[in-house]
Amino acid sequence: MPEVSFHQQIESLRLGAGEIFYGEGILAVTKALLQSGVSYVGGYQGAPVSHLLDALVQSQGLLSELGVHLETCTNEAAAAAMLAASINYPLRGAVTWKSIVGTNVAADALSNLASPGVEGGALIIVGEDYGEGASVIQERTYAFALKSSLWLLDPRPDLPSLVRSVEMAFELSETSNTPVILELRIRACHMFGSFATKDNVAPAHSANRRLGPAPFNYDRLSHPPATFRQEADKVERRLPAARRFIFENKLNEQLGPREGPIGIIVQGGLFNVLNGRLALAGLSDVDGRVAIPTLVLNVVHPLVPEEITRFCAGKSAVLVVEEGAPDFLEQAIGQILRKADVGTQLCGKDVLPMAGEYTPLAVGKGLAAFLARHDRAGPALEQWIARVEAQQAQVGKALVAPLPARPPTFCTGCPERPVFAAMKLLRREMEPVHICADIGCHSFATFAPFSQGNSILGYGMSLASAAAVSATQTKRPISVMGDGGFWHNGLITGVAGAIFNKDDSVLIVMNNGYASATGQQEIVSSAKEAGGRGPGIDIATALKSLGVGWIKRVRTYRVASVARTLRAALRSQAKGLKVVIADGECQLARQRRLRPETARRLAAGERVVRTRFWVDPEVCTGDHSCIRLSGCPSLNIKPNEDPLRSDPVAHVNNDCVGCGLCGEVAHAAQLCPSFAQIDIIQNPTGWDRLKQRLSTGFIRLLGGGGRSKPALVTAE
């Protein structure tokens, strides 16, 4: 079961005509898919679009009623390939993933999908992971839309607009036989709002109402000579059809007065940020009644040249508000104006940042510069900028040093942390080795206190990225990969490649049972526990079948044993790939399973032993070596009670889940005698109580627990 429960939201996916949906953007999109009569949905999880799949996985009942097929794909390439069902059949299909990374993985299938085009509407919902909160490289999905002739929607971020975009996207796709991408920024996906719902539509053809095979048609194949015809078809028929549809259905919106000396062309997704700054300048209001002609591009590719020229004609200047590099829109608009011989001055990245998120301050500054050039400057906007910058400078000065960042880290009790503790211990004892990091929770090991990793090349790519390194280094490199990345593509791209090429390197596979970083979605090796869907395929068996000879399994919490195994892998005389499978279930998933069970047993009066760790504040000397080897959120510091010491002592708080890492590290690194394991026997049995009474009696006999700390002692 995924991390987030969508129990309440699932009910809202069933809402009918005229009811009100309250919820986040990505779930509104999910509801819109059902309202659009989608036949199949698939994808690969990743913030910020994971919730679409997570919610549907938990809505099996509703999906079977409607006949919608749901596929949780092994990677984005599989998701894109799934859209092939819409090439030959009038089926509406939607897939989702995180972009840019997912789009990269899907690129081959996307090209092969785009070339023949589609009969049924094909929609790709991408989470544009850009700006604050993003976890991937900063690139735009736009380039893919351009090169493969896919249409790209970037709608205004409000729920009614998102829902309408989904509905129109299917029509656009079918009218122009082209797959459509709907891009949603992080904040739009997580946006909470409301819209009036329609009834869900059971598709005409679906898992419940099945079709026969399509007749052979060579033009449905992306294979020469059809590909030559398809390329021409893209530009000669599909593009004009799309432009006509966009224009006639007013997918792009012109707001504000028709005429004016200056205008603004803005990506739909950025309209809200722009409107806030316009309102501040006295040029709009909270309802979006702008005072400057504004063209909101809910479709950013293709542009409709007539729409652009008509908007720009008669204006002395337009400002293009387009986030990220390169400036695709600005270039395209410039070309359209030049060809139409419209002399309007084009502004954009000259006043706005070339790269980075368009925050209110970034847009405000660009807008102020543009307005000033054209004598529309409002003092309010400029004063606001000055005030913000003055305050930031003033606070910066008062703070002396910049505030420390607070990156995410391994959860309390995470099974992956001990592996990195072991690696850090090894680093003290042996010379450092090259570390190929990967995508997943384990990439938090690049942050303090572990601070390791020489490169990250993408999801499941660590071992592949070690290929030339292992061939040119004096020491074997270590590649770290999660089970998520392993099944996403690491098995083939990494392991098969390393075996074929006889690469001499070490791979650690973190086997925590889920794609954890994205919210504990089940994967091929997930066990079938608590009603999960995982088939429990064994990673070691998969490795053996590929011919990996050196495979060791370790329990991650046994730090000394992990260190020993890694040392053996690094020093082994055996050439070739050596794999360490680090077993330890994702602690978030484990706790979610155990907590209700423990609560039930406690309430029923059954014996439950709760274990947590504790630091003896009298023995801790405040050196914090333990923290430098762990970084566990529940391993904290607190003021020293000793009047002779001032450095804070280590302290374990009650979030501790008793994973035992701190004790293991204290042993493995021979740290200090401050760590103790606390076992709290709740609802003890009569036997427990008898044993304890005997021990206590004996201890009392021996001097009763030792002398108390002296309160007052006078010197001689």
Next chain:
Amino acid sequence: MAHVQPITVLIAALGGEGGGVLASWLHRSAIAEGHFVQGTSIPGVAQRTGATTYYLEIVPHAGARHRRSDRGPVLALNAAPGEVDLVVASELLEATRAVAQGFVTPERTVLLASSARVFTIDEKAAAGDGRLDAQAMADIARRCSRLAIIADFTAIAAQAQAPLNAVLLGALAASGVLPVPISEDAFRAAIRAEGKAVDANLRGFEAGRAPRRTASAQGDKTGDQTRASPPLMHLVSQQLEAFAPQARAVIAEGIARLTDYQDAAFANRYLARLKPFASRPGAEGRFLRELARHLALRMSVEDVIRVAQLKLRKERVLRVTHEARARAGDIVDITEYLKPGAEEILGLLPPRLGRWALARIRHDRAWPLKVTTTRASGFLRLKALAALKGWRPHTLRFAEEEAWVERWLELVDRALAMSPAAAQEVVATAALVRGYADTYKRGLANWRKIVECVIEPMLAGRLSRAHFADAVLQARLAAAKDPEGEALAETIAAIRRSAAAEHAAAE
């Protein structure tokens, strides 16, 4: 242009703290009260303790007007600096971050924040004290907000055994600072409707509502103030009067510590070591206090006998039971993780025998033990170790520590003759030698390096005397900041370079 201004709310929290649930309570209650509300979040990698923010905009009484229309108010998805009415922060650094980013402004913003700190990894991992100055952060937050409600809501939550986000919601409800009407019952209904841990959250809500004393963000850095146990403050003795008043409390504590550690005679040795410094020129109160403090700590070094003694104290079980929130009737067991090494065990032998044995065994040998002190067998083992207290003065470890103390005092003594400021820094180097096993060895090695490469050359006049204090300080800070790394070696090289340059310039 219409003049409706949305009410803007920014929530700054840490992943896993329920910032999203708090935002959801606000959403639900605002909707129930007929307002139009829209919001979003940067949950980051939720649950995983990174900084997260949630942003809401509420248009008062506009719910009915917009609910069914396709065109609601255009609400921003990003908080804009200077345009936030209310910032709720679950932690002081995150509150300060919101201030630094300009979201909290004196003209407009009410800041509701917990004064508690959740330390960042850099603060926690520093050897010694790497904590940020909480008082300074709270001061900046107060200065930059229209109204600041900063209190230890985290402690209130802990006391009520309720989630912090519910306490914050309660405090928000009671403060009446939300510039849009939402009744307390609407908040309660939202908590029930959300359906997550309803009882605990309602308990937290009421705890947050309850009036409280205005707590300030207490900087718990001790700084210059050493807190002596109150009874010791009353200790009056002839011997203490010989010392500057500033140092007396620490010396009294030191006497108590060493009497407990060994015996009264040992405490007297402590006094005898301090006394010659009391009347020395340049030995001011602060100097004496620090000398007394470090000397007491270094003389009561945690050898295996001491560790066993500390672990047998009666109060421990009570303390653990309380800290671990064990209920009446629960049985609490404490299992110590010990791993004495060869040096620690053979250190119990007489010096000559101990050195002989150590020469014949690998020093990295260590024996991992798990000793349950709440059970007879474990108790017995530690009791036997603690009983060696009387034997301690005959051990190798004791002899080595005594030699170290004499060496350190000698350096302090010589430095004091040259420069009181430098002597103060030499005193402070004692803090580097602490901990156990590898930590202890690394600290000792770093200390020796500082003595050999900085202190001795200074005392011998080979390096410029003017930089004596500063050089020792720099070296100590480098060793403390990066005990395992290269920082100390680099600092020493820099000190030598600047000395050489000065030398050349002088010639």
